[in-house]
Amino acid sequence: xxxxxxxxxxxxxxxxxxxxxxxxxxxxxxxxxxxxxxxxxxxxxxxxxxxxxxxxxxxxxxxxxxxxxxxxxxxxxxxxxxxxxxxxxxxxxxxxxxxxxxxxxxxxxxxxxxxxxxxxxxxxxxxxxxxxxxxxxxxxxxxxxxxxxxxxxxxxxxxxxxxxxxxxxxxxxxxxxxxxxxxxxxxxxxxxxxxxxxxxxxxxxxxxxxxxxxxxxxxxxx
Amino acid sequence: xxxxxxxxxxxxxxxxxxxxxxxxxxxxxxxxxxxxxxxxxxxxxxxxxxxxxxxxxxxxxxxxxxxxxxxxxxxxxxxxxxxxxxxxxxxxxxxxxxxxxxxxxxxxxxxxxxxxxxxxxxxxxxxxxxxxxxxxxxxxxxxxxxxxxxxxxxxxxxxxxxxxxxxxxxxxxxxxxxxxxxxxxxxxxxxxxxxxxxxxxxxxxxxxxxxxxxxxxxxxxxxxxxxxxxxxxxxxxxxxxxxxxxxxxxxxxxxxxxxxxxxxxxxxxxxxxxxxxxxxxxxxxxxxxxxxxxxxxxxxxxxxxxxxxxxxxxxxxx
Numbered sequence: 001x002x003x004x005x006x007x008x009x010x011x012x013x014x015x016x017x018x019x020x021x022x023x024x025x026x027x028x029x030x031x032x033x034x035x036x037x038x039x040x041x042x043x044x045x046x047x048x049x050x051x052x053x054x055x056x057x058x059x060x061x062x063x064x065x066x067x068x069x070x071x072x073x074x075x076x077x078x079x080x081x082x083x084x085x086x087x088x089x090x091x092x093x094x095x096x097x098x099x100x101x102x103x104x105x106x107x108x109x110x111x112x113x114x115x116x117x118x119x120x121x122x123x124x125x126x127x128x129x130x131x132x133x134x135x136x137x138x139x140x141x142x143x144x145x146x147x148x149x150x151x152x153x154x155x156x157x158x159x160x161x162x163x164x165x166x167x168x169x170x171x172x173x174x175x176x177x178x179x180x181x182x183x184x185x186x187x188x189x190x191x192x193x194x195x196x197x198x199x200x201x202x203x204x205x206x207x208x209x210x211x212x213x214x215x216x217x218x219x220x221x222x
Numbered sequence: 223x224x225x226x227x228x229x230x231x232x233x234x235x236x237x238x239x240x241x242x243x244x245x246x247x248x249x250x251x252x253x254x255x256x257x258x259x260x261x262x263x264x265x266x267x268x269x270x271x272x273x274x275x276x277x278x279x280x281x282x283x284x285x286x287x288x289x290x291x292x293x294x295x296x297x298x299x300x301x302x303x304x305x306x307x308x309x310x311x312x313x314x315x316x317x318x319x320x321x322x323x324x325x326x327x328x329x330x331x332x333x334x335x336x337x338x339x340x341x342x343x344x345x346x347x348x349x350x351x352x353x354x355x356x357x358x359x360x361x362x363x364x365x366x367x368x369x370x371x372x373x374x375x376x377x378x379x380x381x382x383x384x385x386x387x388x389x390x391x392x393x394x395x396x397x398x399x400x401x402x403x404x405x406x407x408x409x410x411x412x413x414x415x416x417x418x419x420x421x422x423x424x425x426x427x428x429x430x431x432x433x434x435x436x437x438x439x440x441x442x443x444x445x446x447x448x449x450x451x452x453x454x455x456x457x458x459x460x461x462x463x464x465x466x467x468x469x470x471x472x473x474x475x476x477x478x479x480x481x482x483x484x485x486x487x488x489x490x491x492x493x494x495x496x497x498x499x500x501x502x503x504x505x506x507x508x509x510x511x512x513x514x515x516x517x518x519x520x521x522x523x524x525x526x527x528x529x530x531x532x533x534x535x536x537x538x539x540x
Contacts, residue, residue: 007412010463010491011516011523015412045248045459047483052459059520128251129457129483132360136457173360192350192362198250
């Protein structure tokens, strides 16, 4: 990997930036680096285009050795993620789509068109952040991109599916937040007491499937 | 097996069970949580023969009161100016052996913000994702992920008394933490380049006031707003200690429960060695930043760990 850009993030972490807009490259690089325990990397954090490496207790063995390894990494684009496509049920009923009028006005589309665009797109889990289990989904049609609220809402209900800029996200639990809400899923996305703490995985492909309000109310998680 | 140990009479402000950090789940968006001032917390645990990261009570309070239900040994460290057992003032900085029905009052009239109360054997708490630390925002760990309230009964695990009465050695460096103002070392952040030279100069040549907007998630500073146009950058990794500049221009320093990503430019990161000093600042206190190279910060951190390690060693040698 040529032209590595990296910076310290505190004394015990470095951030390699602008790696790729394909999250699978970051995942591949992370898995590759895991194969070198002598580098003393304790944990990894993937954000959009970036990979952050956190050192073990007494620091990295050598940052230049890490950079050498990163440079020597070659991502095989033919290796596609083997995770199955995840289908997320979503209800676009007005009681859930708290911001549909604003979206209609901003995108200059009616809500049926917005729903169709949102349903037809295929997304990728690009990162988790903001709160436990909150997935940042890439792949939103540009015609739906709307900036965040200037001042966040105090309460966004659990399961709300929301849009900010070119990303779609899902609030795994009730929280304050600044994204525009277009619907709600009855699915549980974050369960810290389960072995699989998040229903979605980094790099996984995602599609939404519309359900009625009745189906939403009768939803039983499997 | 869990024995009720104490009943809280007055839980004061922002009291939680804390323990070792919740590491390894940042990738899933889970904050670290854990001690805000790990030095004081580890000293409190040392006083009662615990491991460094045993579960204890952390509190941002000026007054904390509890009743003893079953005999136990107690260590109090951090911001505490007086301990009273049944209305009798007792020395700070040493182990106290409590009997059932004792009434304990802790006062904080110091310049520090946070006190730590450890009981031999630690407090029983829910272990979630490898840690008992309470993360209030995400309702993880502690007692159902909630802050402690008056009337809560805290249980203990196994041996809750010690035979020995330990004392923190005279002149041990932890006392230095509780000053009204502090200077902390900062490793230059990834987005420092987005600020003008003048902004960077403002940042490093002024002291900022700690606002009343402080919590385990973050401390907001005021007094010298720093403006940049680059407020809406894509979300990137943040840690405890990360200093972000939001559109108001007032820096926010993320603390133990801070989110794992943030979309504001990261002007710098407070060196780990200075995070306990920072955490102990009160609203109205002031903080000044000095740029520091990562190697130097690690060296100072290693020294700090050494004092604690030596203290723990002495104890086990005896």
